[in-house]
Amino acid sequence: MTKTPVCVVGLGLIGGSVMRAAAAAGREVFGYNRSLDSVQAAQADGYDATDDIDAALTRAADSDALIVLAVPVPALPLMLGHVRDIAPGCPLTDVTSVKSTVLEEVRSFGLLDRFVGGHPMAGTAQSGWAAGDARMFVDAPWVISVDDHVRTDVWAEVMTLALDCGAFVVPARSDEHDAAAATISHLPHLLAEALAVTAGEVPLAFALAAGSFRDGTRVAATAPDLVRAMCEANAAQLLPVLERTLGLLNQARDALKANHPLSELVDAGHAARVRYESFDRPEIVAIAIGEPGWREELAAAGRAGGVIRSALPTLDSRGESPPRRR
Structure with a gap:
């Protein structure tokens, strides 16, 4: 089964590592960075990068890609404006270390329906494209928000990306994160x-x-x-x-x-x-994404230390597999 392409917006330490890890997992991945030097460095390393945000997001819209916002919080409004204008129908996530602020920014741009917050708990004190590592997220926690608005299909997309990058998923509400x-x-x-x-x-x-x-x-x-x-x-x-x-x-x-x-x-x-x-992280296996109360169950399981190490099944409200977006 062909997996959803990934568009990474921001190719610093975390965004650059997401690009590397997703590519290593066999995903189609392309990205944007405002610094031409970083773009050229990524291209020299064999990655598909551009300093043209409109071109990157147009490609994302055409391929129904999962957009990953990997820019600092102050830069979010500018990037969200571009997403709203060019690729509002794409599934959207982020890798920012604060979730409630991002949630409100996304809401203000009318993109909440397609958004699921994320935060890989990994990194170094270094920054920039050169600091990235395809193995940055291996066996690291990757928080995925289970707020009341999140859609089953988008949540499943973000979960799959995190698992493909080698992380284990910790479900949590944004405020608790x-x-x-x-x-x-x-x-x-x-x-x-x-x-x-x-x-x-x-x-x-x-x-x-x-x-x-x-x-x-x-x-x-x-x-x-x-x-x-x-x-x-x-x-x-x-x-x-x-x-x-x-x-x-x-x-x-x-x-x-x-x-x-x-x-x-x-x-x-x-x-x-x-x-x-000695903290225990039991694996979450008995919850299906989309079953009644799934968000609350995942939040409670994450609160208790539970993690997702392999993809959970996804159901719609009728207990059936959801239709593809396209």
Whole structure:
């Protein structure tokens, strides 16, 4: 069975990796990037890329391709405007680290019917086409939104792409994704920046720095504009998490001032890390996409740690296979 072509809009670290991974899986894939240098680099590596967004989206419309938005949040309105004008009938997803903001942007452009949000939880501190890797997503979580509006056919398309790229799928509602991402992605970026700044003010620190400092500041090497974009776009969810963290650090500060042990924070942190190391991810196999309550069931399964490692069956509201879009 021929799989849907993929049009990747934005060929940086994640978009470029999606293009490579989809091509490695045998998918027809083409893409756009505004930087001619990146386009030429992609072409030199044998990939089908252009710096003409209208041409890329016209081709997507003609082939009914799955469009993957892989641009920073501030660039979304411009790209969504092009999609609305040229390829409004194409299935649409994204790989952005904030889901609720993207959802509202998509809604404002009248494209919600064809949209299913996505977020591969993978990456490095590097950026640009050259940083991409066809194996970036292998055995990595790829969140796919199960918000109330999502269509069965589009959700199935996005699921299949994620699985083709080697990831396992974590179904989640957009708001729940953003709350979780604030704790395990956006907060670590702020902590890494603060740690790097603090160490940089101590003359001997960099000379002594080893594994703890390297691991704790790795994401501080990420391009600052990308860090600002993701954290600022998720401010509503990030603020309470940051307040909670500051509260814990303030308690540790007060304990040190009073010459009291740090047991409360250190023991609780150690216990949480041990729970993470043993966290179970059971495979979701008993839910069919399109059956009554499927969105709620998938969200609940994802909330409990469930993941999708092989494609789930797809049914329409009558329990039949859905018709092709074309």
